[in-house]
Amino acid sequence: MNNQLIKNIEFAKVLEMEHLVTYNEGQVVSKTLAQSKAISITLFAFDQNEEIGEHVTSGDAMVYVLDGMTEITIGGKLFNVKKGDTIVMPAGIPHSLFAKERFKMLLTIVFNQPEK
Numbered sequence: 483m484n485n486q487l488i489k490n491i492e493f494a495k496v497l498e499m500e501h502l503v504t505y506n507e508g509q510v511v512s513k514t515l516a517q518s519k520a521i522s523i524t525l526f527a528f529d530q531n532e533e534i535g536e537h538v539t540s541g542d543a544m545v546y547v548l549d550g551m552t553e554i555t556i557g558g559k560l561f562n563v564k565k566g567d568t569i570v571m572p573a574g575i576p577h578s579l580f581a582k583e584r585f586k587m588l589l590t591i592v593f594n595q596p597e598k
Contacts, residue, residue: 489515490515491515506527509529510532522593525586528550529581530584536555536576539571542572544589546568547563547568547587549565552582555577555579557575565585
């Protein structure tokens with residue numbers, strides 16, 4: 483039985499995160515590393531001029547840019563986020579991403595869990 487919570491990545495091996503997802507022309511490529519009611523961890527590679535339109539999530543979404551640069555709009559405010567930068571898109575606030583150039587990111591979303 484497989485009890486691994488993280489998937490699509492080799493275990494017990496040093497890896498370069500930005501090389502775990504590849505660019506495809508004219509596409510947004512994603513690779514899910516973990517998905518549960520509490521958290522979502524996904525790698526993305528955006529080709530230039532690709533985007534994710536404005537939307538709202540039910541969890542706080544943290545972007546860490548692994549390569550390139552992106553424009554992220556949060557609640558109507560524009561941010562230029564480059565390799566090595568991190569930004570949090572708060573739950574319930576409209577946000578969008580636009581690839582002015584190719585970029586890769588690690589997206590971690592933490593969802594609010596009802597107390598028991």
